[in-house]
Amino acid sequence: MKQLLAILVDGSVYASWLFIISAGLTLIYGVMRILNMSHGSFYALGAYSGASMVGWYFSTGSVPWLSFVVLIGAALAAGVTVGLLVERGLLRFMYGRDEVVMILVTYAVLLIMEDAIKLIWGVEPYFAYQPYTMLGRTKFMGLTFANYDFMLIGVSILIGLALWYGLNRTRNGKLLRVIIHDREIAGALGINVSKIFTITFVIGAGIGALAGALTAPGLSVVPGMGIEVIVLAFAVVVIGGLGSISGALVGALIVGMARATAVHLYPEVELFVIYAVMGLVLAFRPQGLFAVANARKI
Amino acid sequence: MSKRSLALLLILGVATLVGGLLLPNWMSYLFTIAMGKGLVVLGLVLLMRAGLVSFGQGLYYCLGAYVAGMLTQFAEVTDVLLILLASVSFSVVIAAIIGLLLCRYREIFFAMFSMAFSMILYGLLVRNQVLGSTDGFNVANPSLLGWAPGPEGASNLVLAVAVLLVFTLGILAWRYLKSLSGYAGEAVRENEIRLEYLGGSVFKIIYVKYIIAAGLAAIGGTVTALVSGHVDPEMAYWTTSGEFVFIALMGGTGHVAAPIIAAVLFESLRTYASAVAPYTWQMILGFALLAIILFLPSGLWSLVERFQNKKPRKAP
Numbered sequence: 359m360k361q362l363l364a365i366l367v368d369g370s371v372y373a374s375w376l377f378i379i380s381a382g383l384t385l386i387y388g389v390m391r392i393l394n395m396s397h398g399s400f401y402a403l404g405a406y407s408g409a410s411m412v413g414w415y416f417s418t419g420s421v422p423w424l425s426f427v428v429l430i431g432a433a434l435a436a437g438v439t440v441g442l443l444v445e446r447g448l449l450r451f452m453y454g455r456d457e458v459v460m461i462l463v464t465y466a467v468l469l470i471m472e473d474a475i476k477l478i479w480g481v482e483p484y485f486a487y488q489p490y491t492m493l494g495r496t497k498f499m500g501l502t503f504a505n506y507d508f509m510l511i512g513v514s515i516l517i518g519l520a521l522w523y524g525l526n527r528t529r530n531g532k533l534l535r536v537i538i539h540d541r542e543i544a545g546a547l548g549i550n551v552s553k554i555f556t557i558t559f560v561i562g563a564g565i566g567a568l569a570g571a572l573t574a575p576g577l578s579v580v581p582g583m584g585i586e587v588i589v590l591a592f593a594v595v596v597i598g599g600l601g602s603i604s605g606a607l608v609g610a611l612i613v614g615m616a617r618a619t620a621v622h623l624y625p626e627v628e629l630f631v632i633y634a635v636m637g638l639v640l641a642f643r644p645q646g647l648f649a650v651a652n653a654r655k656i
Numbered sequence: 657m658s659k660r661s662l663a664l665l666l667i668l669g670v671a672t673l674v675g676g677l678l679l680p681n682w683m684s685y686l687f688t689i690a691m692g693k694g695l696v697v698l699g700l701v702l703l704m705r706a707g708l709v710s711f712g713q714g715l716y717y718c719l720g721a722y723v724a725g726m727l728t729q730f731a732e733v734t735d736v737l738l739i740l741l742a743s744v745s746f747s748v749v750i751a752a753i754i755g756l757l758l759c760r761y762r763e764i765f766f767a768m769f770s771m772a773f774s775m776i777l778y779g780l781l782v783r784n785q786v787l788g789s790t791d792g793f794n795v796a797n798p799s800l801l802g803w804a805p806g807p808e809g810a811s812n813l814v815l816a817v818a819v820l821l822v823f824t825l826g827i828l829a830w831r832y833l834k835s836l837s838g839y840a841g842e843a844v845r846e847n848e849i850r851l852e853y854l855g856g857s858v859f860k861i862i863y864v865k866y867i868i869a870a871g872l873a874a875i876g877g878t879v880t881a882l883v884s885g886h887v888d889p890e891m892a893y894w895t896t897s898g899e900f901v902f903i904a905l906m907g908g909t910g911h912v913a914a915p916i917i918a919a920v921l922f923e924s925l926r927t928y929a930s931a932v933a934p935y936t937w938q939m940i941l942g943f944a945l946l947a948i949i950l951f952l953p954s955g956l957w958s959l960v961e962r963f964q965n966k967k968p969r970k971a972p
Contacts, residue, residue, distance in 0.1 A: 393764050448946070457764045458709050462905065462949060465898060469942030476935045589775050589894055592768055629779025633772045640769065641757060 364501055365618045371507040373614025374514030375573065379587060380594040380606045381521060382565035388538050388601030389558040391457055395464040396444070397566050398588030399471035403440060404433035404567025405574040405583060406479045409486035412575070416488050425489050429571050437567025438560050440471075445559040450552065468584070476581055483578040490575035510572060517565065521603050534558065538601070593636045599646030608647055612639075669823040677812055684815055685883060686923050691818035692879035694919035697903045698829055699869030699876075701915050704904060705833070706865055707845030708762065712770030713873045713900045715754075715777050716747045718892035720874030721881035722787070723747075728796035736798045736817055736882070743878045744871050751870030759862045774892050781889035792888025795881050814883040821875060822916055829912045832868075841865060902941060905948055908955020918956060 383397045411432035412425050444467055452463050490506045525531040534554055537544045545551045570584075594613050598605025613632050620631040627634075639647060679687060696717050703710055723743035727733040733742075758769055782790050797810035805813055832838045840861045843851045848858045881887045890896065899922075907918030929937045952958060 393768070458767060459949060461709075461711075461764060461767060462901070462945065465901075466942040466945035466949070469938040469945065473936050473939035473942075477939075481935070585895060589771065593772060596765075596768060596772075626783045627779075628783065630776055630783075633776040633779065636772055637757070637776075 360500060361622055363499060365615070365622050367501075367503055367507075368621065369611075369615040369618035370511055371614075372617055373610045374511045375569070376590065376594050376614055377514045377607055377610035378510075378517055378565065378569040378572065380591040380598075380610060381517060381603060382562035382569070383591050384595040384598070384601055384603060384606045385521070385565070386559055386562035387595070388603075389534055390453075390555055392449070392460045392464065393457065393592075393600070394562065395461055395588060396467035396471055397464075397562070397591060398584030398586075399468050399475070400437050400441065400563045400566035400584075401570040401573075401587050402475055402579075402584030403436050403471065404570030405579045406475055406484065406570075407436035407567070408433040408571030409484040409574040409579045410479060412486040412488065413484065422488065422492055425492075429486070429489060429574070430568060433567040433571030434564050437564040441560040441563025441567075442556070444563070445556050449559065450555070453552075453555070468588075472581070472584065475584075481581050483580045484574075485578055486575050488575070504576075506575065513572060517568075518603070518607060525603070530554070530557070590632065593632050596646055597636050597639045599648035602646070602648040605646060605648030665823065665827065669819065672823075673816060673819045677815065681808070681811070685811060686927055687920065688811070688815045688818050688883040689880055690920040690923040691815075691822050691916070692876040692883070693900065693903065693923065694822060694876070694916035695825060695879070696873040696876035697900050697907065697915035697919055698825070698912060699872030700900050700904045701907070701909045701912075702829065702833075702841065702865050702872075703869050705845065705909050706841035706862060708862065708865075709767045709901060710770040710869070711767045711894060711897050711901060712772070712774035713869065714892045714894065714897035715770070715774035716751065716870040716873035717877040717880070717896065717900075718774070718777055718781070718887075718889070719743070719747045719750060720877030721887040721891055722781070722877075723874075724878040724881040725793060725795040725887040726787075728798070729793060732796075734796055734799045736800050736813065739798065739882070740817075740875060740878055743874045747870050747874035748867055751867045755863050755866045755870075759859055759866055771894050771897060774897055775894060778889050778892040778894075781892060788888070790889060792886060792890075795885050795887060797885070798882045811883055814879060818879045818883070821879070825872065825875070826912050826916065833912065837861060837864060902945060904955075905945065906955055908952075908957035910954060910957035910961055914955060914957035921956075 379397075379401060382400070383394060386392055386394045386397070408429045412429050415425050415428045416422070448467065449463070452460060455463075490504065495502050495504055496508075523531075525535060533544070533549050536547070536549060537551055537554055541551060590613070594609040595601075595606050596609070597612055598607070598609030612635060616631050616635045617628060620628050677684065696713055700710060700713050720743040723746050724739045727739050727742055733739060754773055758766065758773070761769055781787060781792075787793060797805070797807055798813060799805070799810075800813055800817075833841075840851065840856055843854075843856065844858055844861055851858055851861075877891065880891075903918045903922050904915055906922060907914035907916075926937070929940055933940070948955065954961075
């Protein structure tokens with residue numbers, strides 16, 4: 359019983375973390391048909407800028423509660439700026455190319471960003487544990503949970519709701535969905551596709567950076583963290599179906615629970631189980647759980 | 657292939673071999689690694705000619721290396737030929753199983769799922785204490801038909817085997833690309849439905865290519881394991897596979913020699929760059945990748961082709 363509770367809580371925490379990361383990835387793919395390899399680098403960028411700013415903020419000895427604002431603000435600012443730079447400076451010249459070519463282009467961006475981060479922040483690990491410890495811990499049924507993790511669940515729900523509202527209830531969101539259905543017709547109807555592309559990429563990059571910032575207090579920020587994360591995010595969005603936000607949510611829950619179960623019961627298969635679940639889903643539904651199958655063009 | 661070009665290739669092969677053996681140790685080591693990676697990329701190029709980019713060749717590269725390492729460490733088999741045979745057959749069997757699932761996919765899905773499979777192996781290896789977890793384990797020196805050279809002789813032996821393999825497999829791959837099944841790869845890339853209509857089986861064509869690529873990757877992994885004397889799970893990590901894709905793009909898919917030359921170039925550049933600029937090496941790679949995509953989409957080999965086309969052709 360105790361173990362079940364631990365698995366459930368750990369699983370939800372892990373799932374919400376996965377959802378925040380993969381939401382940006384799946385949004386960008388859904389709208390722009392770009393499987394953004396550099397998403398992991400935006401995650402790392404957010405973690406680094408958040409952690410270093412929080413470290414600086416605490417050294418000034420100001421009000422500790424405001425450190426959350428600093429953490430999230432720094433990450434969003436960095437993510438949005440670099441996202442804008444990458445989209446306007448590089449990706450917009452590549453639109454219309456093959457999807458595989460776009461993977462390679464974003465792979466190049468990933469390689470560049472990885473080293474850029476090393477050049478700016480060095481290779482020593484960063485710690486921003488203050489926001490994590492500040493919230494304290496809760497004892498429940500003999501188990502101790504960090505309150506920060508519960509906050510993470512809340513934030514991921516908020517992000518999910520915001521994305522849902524933005525896509526379904528706002529004018530820009532509806533325009534965006536038109537583009538998802540048919541890019542050419544959308545352009546013919548007078549929708550400024552390239553503007554929406556820029557906005558989408560910036561939002562996606564911003565969410566990626568936000569995910570990094572939210573993770574930073576819980577662990578040490580080290581080089582290469584983005585490269586580890588990107589394959590996990592791929593597994594999540596592929597299970598749910600590329601380009602589907604609700605798919606990313608379900609994928610995150612499945613992967614999160616599977617991993618928590620493995621960690622508690624069979625720690626040796628922790629990484630293996632994630633891809634095994636993915637393989638299983640894809641063997642039966644090749645396009646993922648929530649995506650609509652595309653008709654093959656002759 | 658004419659007798660003349662065969663003779664030329666033979667001379668080139670002997671020259672490469674002698675040259676490789678005469679090089680200082682660190683350079684011949686680098687050269688052997690490049691040969692191994694070149695073979696992996698050769699397999700990747702076969703797939704890319706059919707329009708499929710695999711981000712998971714590291715799976716078979718690592719499998720081949722681990723089979724080789726485990727044979728020398730746990731079964732005390734050190735014969736190069738036996739090791740090669742074992743690691744290729746093992747990888748081919750695995751590829752035959754995974755291929756059944758993977759060859760249904762195209763484009764980014766093929767790329768991502770092949771990556772996921774290599775990450776499965778990575779995940780299993782980092783958690784395996786017997787196989788040294790993240791550190792991997794050492795590989796014993798190889799021997800050939802009962803002849804066991806010392807540590808230095810062993811690396812020369814691997815070099816000789818690698819050069820021999822590159823030339824034989826290169827010629828075989830060249831022959832293959834001129835065969836019906838080889839040409840069918842390009843037809844798959846151009847239009848699958850038309851190919852099916854003409855009576856070809858797209859699945860079978862891709863499946864065969866996938867298995868060949870896996871075998872080549874296993875050979876490359878074995879060569880790397882034997883010459884470096886060490887294997888670790890990093891070989892299955894997706895960045896290793898990304899490196900192979902990079903080399904393939906750098907060389908281009910125009911000719912079987914392109915991936916081998918690109919691999920040699922890549923390894924020398926890397927050795928140089930990691931000494932001069934350890935923290936900007938990936939950045940250099942990234943900018944180079946962008947430059948290749950933008951200005952040289954058919955890779956370095958297209959420069960050779962351009963040069964060849966300028967020469968007036970003899971009338972047949």
